[in-house]
Amino acid sequence: MEVDEDEVVPTVKKLKNKQRVLLLSSRGITHRMRHLMNDLEALLPHVKKDSKLDSKSQLNLLPELADLNNCNNTLYFEARRHEDLYLWAAKTPNGPSIKMHVQNVHTMDELKMTGNCLKGSRGLLSFDAAFEDTEWGRLVKELFTQMFGVPSTARKTKPFIDHILTFSIVDSKIWFRNFQILENDPSQPNGPPQTSLVEIGPRFVLTPIRIFEGAFGGATVFSNPEFISPAATRMALKREKGGKYNQRKDAEADTQRRKDSRRLEEDALGVSKVFS
Amino acid sequence: MGKINKFKEPATSGSKPKSKKLPRPSELSVPENLVSKSGQQESKGKGKAVAPASSSIPSKAIKKIKAFSPEPVQSEIDDHEEGSDSEDDGVDEEGMARLMKALGDDGLDELGQAELGALEGEEGDEDEESECDEEVLELGSDEGEEPSGEEREDESAGESIEGIPLSDGSSDEDVEDGEQADIPLDEVSNVDEDVVPRQKVEIDNKLALDQIRETVKLDSTLPWTETLVLSYPHTIDVDVDDDLNRELAFYKQALHGANAARALAAKHNFPFTRPADYFAEMVKSDAHMERIRIRLLNESSGIKKSEDKRKEREGKKFGKQVQIEKLKEREKSKKEMEERLKALKRKRKDVLDGPKANDEEFDVAVEDAISDRPSKRGKTGNGKSIPRSVRDKKFGFGGPGRRAKQNTKSSTDDFDSSKAGRGKKGAGGPKPKGGGSGRHSSKRLGKSRRQATRSK
Numbered sequence: 001m002e003v004d005e006d007e008v009v010p011t012v013k014k015l016k017n018k019q020r021v022l023l024l025s026s027r028g029i030t031h032r033m034r035h036l037m038n039d040l041e042a043l044l045p046h047v048k049k050d051s052k053l054d055s056k057s058q059l060n061l062l063p064e065l066a067d068l069n070n071c072n073n074t075l076y077f078e079a080r081r082h083e084d085l086y087l088w089a090a091k092t093p094n095g096p097s098i099k100m101h102v103q104n105v106h107t108m109d110e111l112k113m114t115g116n117c118l119k120g121s122r123g124l125l126s127f128d129a130a131f132e133d134t135e136w137g138r139l140v141k142e143l144f145t146q147m148f149g150v151p152s153t154a155r156k157t158k159p160f161i162d163h164i165l166t167f168s169i170v171d172s173k174i175w176f177r178n179f180q181i182l183e184n185d186p187s188q189p190n191g192p193p194q195t196s197l198v199e200i201g202p203r204f205v206l207t208p209i210r211i212f213e214g215a216f217g218g219a220t221v222f223s224n225p226e227f228i229s230p231a232a233t234r235m236a237l238k239r240e241k242g243g244k245y246n247q248r249k250d251a252e253a254d255t256q257r258r259k260d261s262r263r264l265e266e267d268a269l270g271v272s273k274v275f276s
Numbered sequence: 277m278g279k280i281n282k283f284k285e286p287a288t289s290g291s292k293p294k295s296k297k298l299p300r301p302s303e304l305s306v307p308e309n310l311v312s313k314s315g316q317q318e319s320k321g322k323g324k325a326v327a328p329a330s331s332s333i334p335s336k337a338i339k340k341i342k343a344f345s346p347e348p349v350q351s352e353i354d355d356h357e358e359g360s361d362s363e364d365d366g367v368d369e370e371g372m373a374r375l376m377k378a379l380g381d382d383g384l385d386e387l388g389q390a391e392l393g394a395l396e397g398e399e400g401d402e403d404e405e406s407e408c409d410e411e412v413l414e415l416g417s418d419e420g421e422e423p424s425g426e427e428r429e430d431e432s433a434g435e436s437i438e439g440i441p442l443s444d445g446s447s448d449e450d451v452e453d454g455e456q457a458d459i460p461l462d463e464v465s466n467v468d469e470d471v472v473p474r475q476k477v478e479i480d481n482k483l484a485l486d487q488i489r490e491t492v493k494l495d496s497t498l499p500w501t502e503t504l505v506l507s508y509p510h511t512i513d514v515d516v517d518d519d520l521n522r523e524l525a526f527y528k529q530a531l532h533g534a535n536a537a538r539a540l541a542a543k544h545n546f547p548f549t550r551p552a553d554y555f556a557e558m559v560k561s562d563a564h565m566e567r568i569r570i571r572l573l574n575e576s577s578g579i580k581k582s583e584d585k586r587k588e589r590e591g592k593k594f595g596k597q598v599q600i601e602k603l604k605e606r607e608k609s610k611k612e613m614e615e616r617l618k619a620l621k622r623k624r625k626d627v628l629d630g631p632k633a634n635d636e637e638f639d640v641a642v643e644d645a646i647s648d649r650p651s652k653r654g655k656t657g658n659g660k661s662i663p664r665s666v667r668d669k670k671f672g673f674g675g676p677g678r679r680a681k682q683n684t685k686s687s688t689d690d691f692d693s694s695k696a697g698r699g700k701k702g703a704g705g706p707k708p709k710g711g712g713s714g715r716h717s718s719k720r721l722g723k724s725r726r727q728a729t730r731s732k
Contacts, residue, residue: 168508219484221488
């Protein structure tokens with residue numbers, strides 16, 4: 001029997017970027033951190049927000065959680081001592097993970113951020129040239145592209161381009177800003193089209209601490225030498241304050257010692273010797 | 277200066293004694309990072325040349341690191357090194373004693389113990405011990421300071437013994453430029469966050485980073501519309517503390533991105549601009565935007581108000597003077613007006629009194645009087661002007677008219693002369709009173725009739 005072998009034409013599937021991000025926090029989170037999380041949830045439609053993670057030490061549960069929710073990325077906000085915030089960004093099956101320290105958080109609620117954008121619109125991502133200068137920078141760029149960049153296949157996306165997220169490396173920290181793109185200058189509504197930007201927020205600064213090979217664990221492939229933990233910063237400040245007394249006492253003892261060392265014997269022609 | 281202990285006055289640094297002293301910034305890796313950006317180069321430089329060796333850390337040490345809070349023992353080590361010029365090999369004998377207590381026999385083998393004994397024999401210095409204690413005590417109040425110090429000692433001690441074979445190891449760990457490979461500890465990945473890593477290792481495994489990136493990166497065949505990623509071609513080189521310029525740099529980056537994206541979107545036929553009639557849920561609610569708008573309005577009105585108030589305040593200073601001047605001027609002008617009118621009235625008295633009061637001419641005269649620049653014609657107007665002959669006689673040839681003698685012999689005898697009785701009035705001749713010039717001024721009407729005429 002002749003079997004005509006049909007030519008199997010390999011259907012060229014149009015490659016799409018499929019990303020889903022699991023967003024969660026640890027316990028002990030403050031209201032500012034919580035609002036930041038909510039802001040990110042509002043801005044990124046491909047994000048799935050989950051309940052708080054109970055234990056901070058069992059981070060190996062996170063890849064499983066991500067699997068459960070069909071997510072291939074995770075953004076985990078770890079709050080420590082009710083004042084420090086760390087952000088873990090990981091690609092969950094077995095991808096790399098970055099631990100970063102979050103500072104200078106300003107949420108969208110602040111009245112100085114006057115911009116607004118469509119909920120679910122896909123934002124542009126802009127990385128500055130410093131990301132290409134270092135290896136870790138390139139990796140971070142790749143990871144952020146997948147996490148903060150909304151894929152076109154996400155369900156809640158809206159069509160137009162409304163806002164732009166900028167990442168810049170200044171002082172070896174990553175600065176994040178979110179701007180709304182306006183066509184015309186708001187003061188001249190009928191003027192010629194001139195792009196202007198208004199900040200929507202949120203804004204924060206990330207200090208990379210370590211990059212691990214695996215998700216939430218594994219070998220360290222990068223550690224930032226310029227990172228000081230916030231606890232150490234506080235300690236150093238306090239010590240500085242406390243050291244003033246000690247320094248003064250030391251200085252006093254010094255002076256005394258020097259004076260003593262310079263003291264001379266009574267001269268032969270001294271008053272007490274002559275008029276003894 | 278025999279009294280001075282060499283440990284108190286190290287030859288290298290001519291500074292004050294180390295008792296009760298803060299660890300110097302160069303010795304501490306922690307505060308230096310606050311002060312300057314040079315990293316912990318100096319602190320690392322002081323340590324011994326031992327390679328990063330994660331495997332050499334005893335497991336006990338790791339656990340203890342996790343448990344205890346930070347303490348910059350490095351300073352201790354460095355102090356001694358600076359002062360003693362490698363006499364004690366960077367290890368404090370007091371610390372070693374504590375260490376031994378904690379670890380028992382596990383810490384050192386016989387060789388190590390022998391060395392320790394040798395060290396102990398050499399250093400019987402009280403000051404050193406007190407130094408250690410003070411250093412340790414002043415560093416925070418958390419429990420477990422001492423043991424953690426011991427841990428550090430242990431590691432450094434352990435590595436000093438096994439240092440050489442390990443220095444070649446871990447070939448895949450590139451150490452960043454500028455860092456001398458003398459920091460032995462590798463930071464364990466699951467260390468408690470509050471523990472300050474005393475001796476930091478810089479790891480920058482470029483190869484591994486590259487490989488990882490290759491595995492995770494997105495397919496490069498994806499069109500731009502899938503990722504919407506833009507690269508800004510410039511680095512941002514601004515002072516971090518200069519807020520305005522920093523934000524300006526970010527703004528510029530975003531602006532560049534937006535414009536580039538517009539071009540790219542046009543190329544890929546990707547909808548870019550949101551039409552004005554597209555209504556959908558926004559990230560910030562309408563109520564929130566309203567609050568923003570109100571705040572902006574309040575701001576601008578506040579600014580305006582303060583501007584106005586400032587102007588008023590400044591104006592007030594000069595306002596008083598201006599006011600006074602204005603009042604004065606007003607009074608003056610009033611007075612002037614009054615005077616002029618009075619003068620006019622006086623001169624026109626008889627005219628007014630009579631029925632033949634020519635209003636128009638009076639009005640003209642009044643106007644003339646109150647105006648600043650009286651007309652050149654003076655008070656003559658267009659009334660009966662003096663004939664040429666009379667003028668000639670009066671003003672011509674030196675004008676004898678006024679100045680001529682009047683009361684001469686001939687005039688006293690002359691009773692019918694034309695100018696009789698008019699001498700006085702004749703002086704005002706060339707200026708006849710307007711209408712009613714034929715009238716004799718002596719014919720003054722009675723009071724009531726005068727008033728009546730005036731009131732008309």
